[in-house]
Amino acid sequence: MEIIINGVFLLSEVNLPKTKRGKETLDKILKAAEVLFSSQGYYNTSITDITRKANVALGTFYIYFKDKKSVFAFLINELSKSLRHELSLAIKECKSRYEAEYIGFKTFFEFVKQHRGLYKIVWEAQFVDKKVFRDYYEGIAKGYIERVNKAKTCDEVKKELDTETIVYCLIGIANFIGLRWVIWENEPVPNRVIEDMMKFIKEGAFN
Amino acid sequence: MEIIINGVFLLSEVNLPKTKRGKETLDKILKAAEVLFSSQGYYNTSITDITRKANVALGTFYIYFKDKKSVFAFLINELSKSLRHELSLAIKECKSRYEAEYIGFKTFFEFVKQHRGLYKIVWEAQFVDKKVFRDYYEGIAKGYIERVNKAKTCDEVKKELDTETIVYCLIGIANFIGLRWVIWENEPVPNRVIEDMMKFIKEGAFN
CATH class of the missing domain: 1.10.10.60 (Homeodomain-like)
Incomplete structure (x- = not known):
């Protein structure tokens, strides 16, 4: 591939x-x-x-x-593009990086609800094609890193923290909170969970 | 099953x-x-x-x-037990919850290095047996929640945050930092990454 x-x-x-x-x-x-x-x-x-x-x-x-692998890889790429597109639309009007995180997380959980097979498809790609699997997350991390770096220049995000590390922490949080609620319970992430998750992130990475 | x-x-x-x-x-x-x-x-x-x-x-x-599914489910259960066992041995002498987090994360990354197929096996369980998949993470979350609750009673961890939410944030961080470094690069998580990840966690969840 x-x-x-x-x-x-x-x-x-x-x-x-x-x-x-x-x-x-x-x-x-x-x-x-x-x-x-x-x-x-x-x-x-x-x-x-x-x-x-x-x-x-x-x-x-x-x-x-060409074959089954092509449609699988193309589908994952489309899911990644469509998630990034929805995120960028959703946060377009946000006045701060923190607000963009808040809206971004909610948008991700909504996306998982609309694409309940997302984790299964992406995580199975580990077997089908390692590169497609890695490309999926790196594609998401790339734009995220640019945005967090931009927020560092306005002193919104802690400059002493490595941006890529922050971004993989955030991707991990989004994935496991989404898994716990949207996938396992088949319900929206409760507001109290979103609030506490956002407090964790705010104190952890924001000034 | x-x-x-x-x-x-x-x-x-x-x-x-x-x-x-x-x-x-x-x-x-x-x-x-x-x-x-x-x-x-x-x-x-x-x-x-x-x-x-x-x-x-x-x-x-x-x-x-009995069959292939039994050995698969048993293996995942053994991986979970063995990870929890190694974690509990590693943090036995820790003087604080924060120190236990630090050692615990390093132990997890070491475990991933020794069991490089861990993510693949556990994540594929989504298809083989949803309950086995969920049991794996819930088994890990259960003991973790008890420990974080204990740390709340000594005012080490922020009492205003829901413990389960903190724990799933931490599990997500561990998984994606491990994925980024141990799985993709096939090398230990760099110290600078561990340090920044721990600063994020400390400010985010600890007093």
């Missing part, structure tokens, strides 16, 4: 559609793949399962993807 | 050996299972693969385990 670093796939792996209809078909395939990879995993899902669920012909799959 | 809550398996799933030789055989099977589940995953590993790697007869497997 070769993937260009900024998330653009080589044409031999994935062919992006140019027409509106093609985009809709690709979207149906991706939605079916997300449901199946979430519920039964990568290894128990066949391309036929995906096309049957998407209600498209088997040959249609191969217009867009 | 039925598991009694405190981690004791029903006899229909697992038969624990009574002799020293039996324990050695069980241990060989577990070590082989850990290597195979880590490298190729649960679904791509057969019982025959495990017995071949452990160098025991196929029938020997069934003396101890």
Whole structure:
């Protein structure tokens, strides 16, 4: 599996559609793949399962993807892009980095609710393709690091702390609070948990 | 898969050996299972693969385990018990909760180094058996919550923060700092990272 670093796939792996209809078909395939990879995993899902669920012909799959691994990697990349897109929309109007963290965490929990298979798909990528797994988190960490660095220049975040370390602490917190509530309890993270988590983060990393 | 809550398996799933030789055989099977589940995953590993790697007869497997799922669940339970055991040994002499956190995090990173497949095995359990997956983290969280509560009574930890929330934040931090360094770089977590992570935690949760 070769993937260009900024998330653009080589044409031999994935062919992006140019027409509106093609985009809709690709979207149906991706939605079916997300449901199946979430519920039964990568290894128990066949391309036929995906096309049957998407209600498209088997040959249609191969217009867009080289093989099962390509659609899996592409799906993870799409999830990462779509999470980052939603985060950046949500925090656009925020007046401070702390406010952006607060809204960002809530947006992440909402995203997990909408994509309940997210952890399963991403974490299974450890077996399917180590690079895709690492790229997913590094893609998220990259923009996050830039934002925290910016907040350091305005003295919002503690300058003495390594930015990457702060960011991986925050990603870890988001993942495990999301796991505890959204995945295990199938309910929104309670407000009291969000408040206490944010106090922890504020005192830990903010000035 | 039925598991009694405190981690004791029903006899229909697992038969624990009574002799020293039996324990050695069980241990060989577990070590082989850990290597195979880590490298190729649960679904791509057969019982025959495990017995071949452990160098025991196929029938020997069934003396101890009912099926592949039983050995998988038992292995995860053993990993959790062994991590908790190492943590409790390591922090036994600690004079404060903060010192125990410091030593505890280092012990966890060392454990990940010794069991590099830990994340893969535990995270794949989301597909194999949701309860085993949740039990793994809840088992770790349970003792952790007791310890943090105790530290609250001596005013070491901020009383206004919900203990379970603190604990899941800490578990998330440990997991993602371990992932970033021990798993991805295959090297110990750098001291500067540990120092900054601990400053974050100290200011975030400690008085």
